[in-house]
Amino acid sequence: MNGEIEPMVGRYVHVDIGGDMYRIYFEENGSGIPLVCLHTAGADGRQWRHLLADKEFTKKFRVIAFDMPWHGKSNPPASWNGDEYQLTTKRYTETIRAFCKALKLEKPVVMGCSIGGRIVLNLAIDHAAEFRALIGLEAADFQQPWYDTTWLNRPDVHGGEVCAALVSGLIAPQSPKATRDETLWAYKQGGPGVFKGDLYFYRVDGDLRGRVQKIDTDVCPLYLLTGEYDFSCTPEDTKRTAAAIPGSRVTVMAELGHFPMSENPEQFRRYIAPVLAEILKAQVSPKQGVHA
């Protein structure tokens, strides 16, 4: 509709992460339980724009999506000396916790996709008590690599084109063309080496095999949802991971791939709505123990 203004608002918050100050861009909408959304590797918070604009969810949730440093509108810090960007488990965990602290969020729900799904598992391992619930989309403790990441950042290959072309096959064929193209556009816009640097966490530093057994879902409920067309983090990867975590809940999402919230928001809504409803119900009547 001509002249329509969407309800989410974007702002910057200055966040101390490991002693360096970062200017972090985030968008938010709604009120209620804080729901912090983490984008995939090499992308940014725009992936969550449909959830941010959801009239029903935002009645009960304060939906917040931030761009990781180096991504979207969150620039590298002023202290950056030009070294190759590499995301580590420690730094990723620090960033999320520091962001939540800077915004004074009280026991937020964190929902992350892909690398965001992987780090959600790490939050569940080491910091579960800080969160109301954790949701991992396309999440597993590990998955087999399927290409050489050196192709992502070299001067004789167009970074935007190759990043988008690599991930294009992770989108389900049923996803609408417009949302497919929009999902890929973020990959075409990423800074040089940023997608590759994120995958350092995913491929090298963030292997959680043998650690997820420590997750206690009585402390913090854990939901894992994976698209059937995701051949990077397959439904089998997620099921294998969940098998080691008593009380974790797994959903395989039909007709969705690696980017459920952006590649096909309507289809994703069908799957995330019952999860958010359950979190809400536990909030209203915590003693009834819906996760018991």
Next chain:
Amino acid sequence: MTQAPNADAVIEAFSDIPALLKADLALITRGRFLDCDCRLGPMEQPFFVAIRAGRIVEFAAKPALMRSWRFSYCATPVAWSEYWKPMPKPGFHDLLALTKRGEAVVEGELHPFMTHLQYFKDLLALPRLRQAKAAA
């Protein structure tokens, strides 16, 4: 269960690719900086393909002695048959999904393949258009 495809049907579908590309000006434009000799097709009977400025100028089915190619992407007939379905099943919907599951092999000097990855994905998906029309 996946039905064993007719190998001749796969070869026939491959043979349509030059004509399908000729009709797809957007795809030709995307490949306008691509000059490459490559090997594409079923593993047992690949085609030798010469591409110049994004256009196929040679598409040879018959084996030629000591033919050079820069890279090769070959898959099983089952893989091609599934890849070309209007709505491929999970794991058969992308060239790299096929390599990950061992239904396809990419080898050689991969630079032209990676610089034009979406071009090759779309080029090799062209028979899907014909299948979709036939199914309609």
